[in-house]
Amino acid sequence: MIDTPPRNDPEAGIVPQPGAERPAYDVAPKGETGKDFEEIWAQPPGWRVLSSVSHRVVGKRFLITGFVFFLIAGLFALLVRLQLLVPENTFLDSETYNQLFTMHGTIMMFLFAIPMLEGFAVYLIPLMIGARDLVFPRLGAFGYWCYLFGGIIVLSSFLFDAAPMGGWFMYVPLSTSAYTEGLSADFWLIGITLAEIASVTAAVEIIAAILCSRAPGMTLGRMPILMWYFLAAAFMIAVAFPPLIIGSILLEAERLLGLPFFDPGLGGDPLLWQHLFWLFGHPEVYIIFLPAAGMVATMLPVFVGRPLFGYGFAVAAVVTMAFLSFGLWAHHMFATGLPEMSLTLFSAASTMVAVPTGVQIFCLIATLTLGRPRLTVPMYFILGFLFIFVLGGLTGVMLAAVPFNLQAHDSYFVVAHLHYVLIGGFVFPMFGALYYWVPHFTGRMMSERLGKWAFWLMFTGFNLAFFMMHLTGLRGMPRRVATYPEGIGWDRLNMLSTIGAFILAAGMLVFLVDFFRHQRNGAPSGRNPWGAATMEWLYPPPPPGYNFRAIPRVTSREPLWDQPELMETPAADIPGALRAYPDHRRETLGSDPVSGEPIQILRLPHPTWFPMLSAFGMALLFAATLASVYWLCAVGAVIALIGITLWVWEPSDTGVERDIGIEGLRLPVNAVDRRSHLHVGLVGSNLILFALYASLLFAGLYLWNTQPAFAEATERPARSFALLGLCLSVVVFALSWMTGRGGARATLWMTGVVNLCLAAALVGLAYVLARALWPVDPWSTAFASVGWSMGAYLSALIAVALYWTLFNALRKAVGATRPGQGLPDLLLGSYGKGVAVMAALTSVAFLFAGSP
């Protein structure tokens, strides 16, 4: 359903639309009419800045919070290294040691690396693609608060003397109630799941923003290379995080409710946890690496003065890598007794991933050879990245070989490898990126001299600390041991590693000193201080809150190099779209996902407290679950629901159409269009929901295949109700289709009636699925538990669909939705179809599962 008239000019691809003569919709909701453009985009003063949803504010919050977590985790690493400084050391007892290395890994992976890349993405994407903000600013803010509250929950475990100590991977059965009593594992599972909400919301945000809000003319092929990296990482997050979320929920359900998902005595399997964890864990490494490599691919051409060599090859390599990374998870499980054929398959896939990685590295090296590089501080870090990451990649190829992997398994060789990959592949590019973009945040340059000191200290310290670990590992030292006997060849290597770790920390300290120093004493950066090619440097930093006074047309991949009019004109005077603001609202351009041509005007929200309120409700729900105070869980859920309802209950903007100020184009506001940001965001959300469902399905199939006796012993769901569920799924699908189709065309009362029919069908579907499961005892076997989990997951989806359906019907009833404003129904239709497909699959599974 596309309301936007088709473009038929083959040259420009743009023609004035047929509706150009129509007057603007005079009931367009107005914004802050007393304010001028700058005031509309200004940040709220004082403490009300917490209500800001601007991408620049939220992005910086992510970066600062992530960096604080980095420092905390770094401190834990230093304590661990101090313990290993000498043999038979008693500096830390083994319990504290376990807690410290667990929290070090957990914080680095979940609370530092991913949030930092989210911070860079949230901050940079709109600036680089020519948008005034992200397309879902409130979602970004909501994600940040969830991340912060989740991180606080995880860290607060120290206050209760219950810090997790099962490793950052929380393997079962060690992390089950039988072996980890108390709340320590629960802190990990609940806190990390809450923090992961930020990752999946960021994935939706990034996908929709990059595809749907680019400047006119910015085709996919003209996007800055970093956008491809962010896009690939976002899709990977959408598919990779759900297995961990499901795994965490299953493990928490086992700990809290006694459901036997991982209990071999009742048909569970500890290896199921490893599969779910590493289905997330391995792509996670690439999710961390790819954006960092993208930042390198953005910065390197600037310092070489030439465009990136092999842009197309790099994009192809990124896409390939994103796919391949999902075929490697079992190489973390080579020593678990997998079948030999599996080992061969995963070994081959693990070796194969070196190819796209190599292509990217060759593109970077070839770019280096094109010109004479300027050796600035970011460039030092880029060279450091190339050196360290390539070494880490080489040991990765070694570990992909099964015989070597079995020898080096769980030794310090693996610790060395993973730090070479992660510090080389993420931390060094991140520091380079900070030196490169901090002037954009603050308007001042950091010191070249201190920066070089920081680099050399970090580079030397890192290699001293971690290169030694290869040798320590090859000499047989296992990882995660709190101490070791003297005189078996590990003493000197460990001492050198500890000295290296402290030198590395000194480098970071120099960076911190420079960061605080430059805010007062740094030289003003001026406009485009590095001579960059990308749009974020169009304004003298820090740019105004609206990013672009008018959104210019882009005709090149390197606009600031190839479009001289952009740099020769004062930034605020550059001609472009949306200079006028008749409705006094925050707006940006919505683009076609492929061509980048404008298709709509996007209305953006003003500062609001609702994302924070909703996240607070979620945090309360999670924390109360941890404390087993269930009435408080209900309070948290109600607060979250109220926050989300107030968030989405706003005047609908669809129906307004107006001139955007370039090329005579009149565009609809928030178009009812499958290419719109909301629909693309919904497709991203459906992808996440399907990945969650697929994880449960995988768990069921895995247990059915590996524990056949228990699967056969499980009672079969009621087949008549399962069949009825299948029929009702078809009905729900049909009604969802009608809802989506009718949204913009049918009259309000007709769509209202369809909404109510859909609600009735959803209630019926939930009822028959519950009746189908009723004969099955969820505690009887792990297979039965998974069946109930699928039912519970579907119930949650159906509850959301029901709420949404009634919400849409209510808005029509009270006049909050006007004729033609069919966007909510278009979105509900697509969501409903997804739910119907999952319900149909579940019904079919219930028909065949269990013993007759």
Add this chain to the structure above:
Amino acid sequence: MTGLTLRIFGPVLIWALHFIALYALISAACAPRGLIAADMVQALAALATGLAAILCLVLLVSTRRAARVRQRPHSPCTRRHCGAR
């Protein structure tokens, strides 16, 4: 857009499907349920690999053809002309 998506993601999608097929076959043969025999796995894996290779070739040829068709109406150029560009 679907066509473009297929052209961009086609080869890696085929790889992904091939990988899933092989993983499923191995799981079917090697898990305690033992759904199929090892010989059957080898035969089916060879078939799946051949099929994936053919699909990749078809995709490659059709993409090149589509690219040529797209070029024709807009660039009735001689080789010399193209070289100048």
